[in-house]
Amino acid sequence: MKKLLSTLLVSTAVFAGAQAVSADQNIVANTDADIAVAGTLGADNTKPDAKIPEGDKDWINVTLPTEAIFYNKTTDPIIKSPTYNLVNNSGRPVKISLDKFTPSANNSAALPSNFDLTLDVTGDKVVTQSTSLVKGGALSAAPGDLLILANSVDQQAATDSPQPNPTAVTKNKGTFTFAGQATATTDLNLAYTLSLKFEAVKFQ
Structure with a gap:
């Protein structure tokens, strides 16, 4: 059975790191000062209390697929796709954004005029x-x-109560899939790159 089939390679990008913020001290009429220094070796970004600056890209820890597909049949214009999981393993909420959707140079120049495709998330x-x-x-x-x-413990904000049971954590998970339509009378094998961006959300 002939199908319109596309494979999408998922690429990702993260925003630049943030500067650490701390209280300042004023040294007036004195020749020395002490600064308290806290160090963490092997910081675990899955823990909300990790000593990583708010908004830094080092908070980002997201699991997502490397490839995705959509397809339809010559007898049915409706586009179908599996549902793919997005999981935030980080100690901070993560915002996911669409950066771009880039076609392969090898794609057919003549696509169906009724070819519509959407990215749907939950x-x-x-x-x-x-x-x-x-x-x-x-x-x-x-x-x-x-x-x-x-x-990773179901918090969208620092004031939210953490979920102590790992098996009960749900709010750190999302999904995406593809939907749409196209009329195809023969196989059209397409390829795109879906580029996403991630941003660690600061705990206020």
């Missing part, structure tokens, strides 16, 4: 549930926030 704190990637056979993807995953 999660505890969804910003954009459905994002258009292709509309009428032309790329339509625009950068934008998708969702925010809670940290």
Whole structure:
């Protein structure tokens, strides 16, 4: 059975690290000063109390697939796709955003004129549930926030109660899938790169 089939390689990017913030001291009419120094060797970014600066990219610890697919059949224009998991293992919430959706240079130049494709996400704190990637056979993807995953103990904020039971943690998980339609009378093998960005959300 002939199918419209596409394989997507998922690439990721993270925002630049943040500067540490601490209280200052003023040295006036004195010739010396002491600064308390705390060091952590082997900091574990899955723990909310890890000594990592707020907003630093070192908080980012997300599990996601390296490849994804969508397809349809010549007898059915509806596009189908598996559901893929996104899991935040970090001690801080992580915001996931769409950066870009890039076609392979080997893709067919003649795509179906009714080819529509969306990226659909679910999660505890969804910003954009459905994002258009292709509309009428032309790329339509625009950068934008998708969702925010809670940290490894279900906290979206420092004031939230942590979930002590690892098997009961749910808010750190999200999903994505592809949907849409296209009329294809023969096999069209397409390839794209779905590029995402991650940002560690500061605990206020």
